[in-house]
Amino acid sequence: MRIIASNVRKGNIIEHEDGNLYVVLSAESFFPGKGTPTTQIDMRRLSDGNKTSVRYKTTEQVERAHVEDMNFSYLYADGDGFTFMNDDNYEQVIVPQDVIGEQSAYLQEGMKCILSIFNGVAVAIQLPARVTLEVIETEPVVKGQTASSSYKPAKMDNGLRVMVPPHIGVGTRIVVLTEDNTYVERAKD
Incomplete structure (x- = not known):
């Protein structure tokens, strides 16, 4: 096509x-x-x-290229790669690190992903557009500081660094875009 x-x-x-x-x-x-x-x-x-x-x-x-996009759930990672389960027939597929790349930091147990399958081999992955992560390290909240255009670095529970507004503190769950690693909003859960 x-x-x-x-x-x-x-x-x-x-x-x-x-x-x-x-x-x-x-x-x-x-x-x-x-x-x-x-x-x-x-x-x-x-x-x-x-x-x-x-x-x-x-x-x-x-x-x-004609590839088949199929729904999979992420199970776990080990020495062989990342294991996913087909949501339709429960068949398991191991995807090597080089296919997943830097996106592996976003993988969470049970996460729904789309794997592109070509000749029975997973060749690409599409993650959900947004994931919820927890802030484990950032500068403390300063009273009176407003959410102006100044952002501060924060370390997430998956090891990524994300720039967050000043009012976000340690322990806060936030929504992050997987495409470009940017803060969206506080998680509503």
Whole structure:
């Protein structure tokens, strides 16, 4: 299936001109005042893990590989990789670290994810857009400090660092965007 370059998203699997399959790590469109708008796509070859970066005109067509997106639940991690269970038939799949990458920090037991399956092998993962994490370390709350544009660093229970508003203290549960690791709001639970 051919799609225009500006519609390519992180996690998509595309078939490059060299005949190999690549998973998209990031896709960013640029719209200069003068000249042709372009889309920069950073991707990793599935066969050997080599990373490459390609720039397309935003209206150019790229071939999106036919992969099957299936719902899985995350179970646990061990020396072999990350184990997921198919929600429909309870079959378990082990996904290697290089497929998950930095997103492994967001994985929580029982989390619903979408795995892209190509020829029986998981080649990419889509996490939920938002996850709830707990602040375990940050500067103390200062009385009278308002939630202005000043943010402070906070360490989360999964080890990630997130910039949070000044009123967020240790023990507070917050919602974080998995796409760019940014604070959204206090958790409502």
